Amino acid sequence: MTAGHLPDEVRNDSDEPLNTVDALVQLSFLVQGVLTRVAAAHDLSLVQVRLLGILRDRRPGMLELARHLGLDKSSMTGLVTRAEKRGLVLRVPSPHDGRGVLVSLTPAGRELAEEGGAEIDRAIGELAQALTAGERAQLRALAAKLLAAAPAGEAGRPPVR
Amino acid sequence: MTAGHLPDEVRNDSDEPLNTVDALVQLSFLVQGVLTRVAAAHDLSLVQVRLLGILRDRRPGMLELARHLGLDKSSMTGLVTRAEKRGLVLRVPSPHDGRGVLVSLTPAGRELAEEGGAEIDRAIGELAQALTAGERAQLRALAAKLLAAAPAGEAGRPPVR
DNA sequence: TGACCTAGTACGTGCCGCAAACTAACTTCA
């Protein structure tokens, strides 16, 4: 049942109505698709965009970063290393902890982060234009409720694999 | 602006209200997270789950499959090959086209597909339990509207990269 | 000091995704 609950395509040309599960799943693919496209337009992966996004307001250590992204710390090394090679990010030794490293944006990284962030706002916002103001308010309320219900341990982190 | 619009965490302990963009983005991460966890519980990747899902009702060729998944055809080869090695999927020569290959589920693959599908229904459905029946109806309507608005060429496919 | 813990890196593995080059089979059309 639930014919398309695995979104073989995020299309709208099917005439059968969505059930709730399909609605959530397909919507998530739609949004992720937009995000991925925006990232790709700047030659970034989605993870990298998220990395930059975090670094806009913070200057965390590797481990903290890994926690935020839901990654293993060993995965962080590679992620940061690649970003560093591209000149987006800098590793600076922690002043308080000889082992520690703080990751911070380079000017180029910051620029990309701002730009990317704005473009995501634009792209998703454009999508949201399909809704009336009232509907958008509904959507916010529903999302808030769902997010609040997410059992943190169960689904509290972004996808990892 | 939009402090957490790149969801460094899909959490709910922030007290600031969501804007619409955040709502969509964070919701998408939440759902993808659930999907990914379910997949991982069966030692599958999300793509593999989607593959199995498609094959439940179809027996497509490689290219058609690639189109459904939004992948390059060369990516399909690897995906199907891995699935085949795990005994989930079978390549059968197309009766109508000497070049063609039809991909179909093995019994084991079908079982996994049914199981996974059911578990996704369960997991996402459980999430949706946070909403009242009326809210779920709202959600379906909103999702349908958003999906219908997706310009097919713009965001019409699942994430690729 | 020694025993432990913590932050980060290195290494090997595997999946995913792309692009370019290739083979084999089908189609078209003169």
Add this chain to the structure above:
DNA sequence: TGAAGTTAGTTTGCGGCACGTACTAGGTCA
């Protein structure tokens, strides 16, 4: 019929992402 072009799929090479294990170096605490 046969040459030209198209289509289905594989192969190869590359890079990003994610993991687990093992390791180093720096802290902590008794």
